[in-house]
Amino acid sequence: SFIKRGNPDYILIMGGDHIYTMDYTAMIDFHISHGADVTMSAIPVPIEEASRFGIVEIDSNYRVTSFVEKPARPVSNLVNMGVYVFNLTALDRALWDDHLRQDASHDFGKDILPAMIEGGAKVYAYPYQGYWVDVGTVHSYWRSHMDLLNDPPPIDLYDRTWVLHTRTEERPPAKIMRGAIVEDSMVCDGCVIEPGAQVSRSILSPGVHVSAGSSVDESILLTDTMIGREARIERTIMDKRVCVGDRAVIGDLLSDQLSIPMIGKNAVLPNNIVIQAGASIGVDVAVSDFSSEIIRSGMYIQTRRLPNEVY
Incomplete structure (x- = not known):
């Protein structure tokens, strides 16, 4: 009801444990130009890591033809980044349909996205090629920190045109x-x-x-x-x-x-x-x-x- 009261045209959904930089305007423009019901961002990863993610298959126009959440044997290394643009009506309908399913686990990757694809919804994959890390493992958490120390780093915390906003307390200098x-x-x-x-x-x-x-x-x-x-x-x-x-x-x-x-x-x-x-x-x-x-x-x-x- 919170979302409906605002009556937005589009809803941007993001994961909370990913590290990346993205201009969401480009993804929203992609969504609009393709007439999509939902657009998910997708990125290629090493095939040996692909089983940790939702696997995306697309056609020549980036329309998603198949989506499988964390398969044991991935057929592709193109994975879902967990960033979505939904039309309000499409999201409302998908959530309600999933709510009515008694056999559903009510999970985005396992239930909602596959059902939308099978039901003929216009689901597209926005190709992302920048730095992205899902910090869902101890190693990826550690590796993403070490990446910040590279020269040059994949994400520059000192870039004043891309400021990170966070709560912090004032302390004396190091x-x-x-x-x-x-x-x-x-x-x-x-x-x-x-x-x-x-x-x-x-x-x-x-x-x-x-x-x-x-x-x-x-x-x-x-x-x-x-x-x-x-x-x-x-x-x-x-x-x-x-x-x-x-x-x-x-x-x-x-x-x-x-x-x-x-x-x-x-x-x-x-x-x-x-x-x-x-x-x-x-x-x-x-x-x-x-x-x-x-x-x-x-x-x-x-x-x-x-x-x-x-x-």
Whole structure:
């Protein structure tokens, strides 16, 4: 009813976990010029990754002839990006028809789009050729961050003609102390890099503190994470407010890129801990939750504390 009250001619629907830049005006113009009921944006991906996405088949005029959501054996590498332009009447009818179906899972990719194609609706694919990443896996999340550090990057965060609007708090400027080394990295406001620390090809969110003698490589450290002295962090993802003990060793640059250790929010890691690539530490884990100094690949450590004991 919210959409109907506005009575728009067209409705633009976007996924929330995709990274790309697109001028939607061009897609809407494509939609109008083809007289489409719905237009989906589509992009080719490596065939070995195609099974993660909805597979699109089109004719010579870009009309969609087939759509299959995440097939085990894709017949094409052209995939749905999850960006749509609908005519209001077409979307209203498709949602209502799906609502009436008792056997439907009420999913866009599994039910609504295939039903529209089978029912003869004019469904078209808008060919997109720019940078696009679906951050639906740990590796794609990590890879998209590393892409920002390329020269030139596929998406330039410093382009003043394409400003990203987001909520953020003001913090003091980053402080990089004498003797620290920072290379090919993004370091946000409020960060402190102590003498002798090294940060390479990493992204540090606001308030991250890297203590003296520590190194951080190919890692993503989120807000207010604290790295102790002489620790080594390699190809790791850490959530907010993680506290890493002195001389900890986490991750491995020589490991498979798919084996990325993940450290949960508010976790506190003891001194001298070794967390191998592919291991995971849950949220709110405390020093008392560790029974070994080595957390091997594939292991998952959770807190043993009760919810009322976590603060």
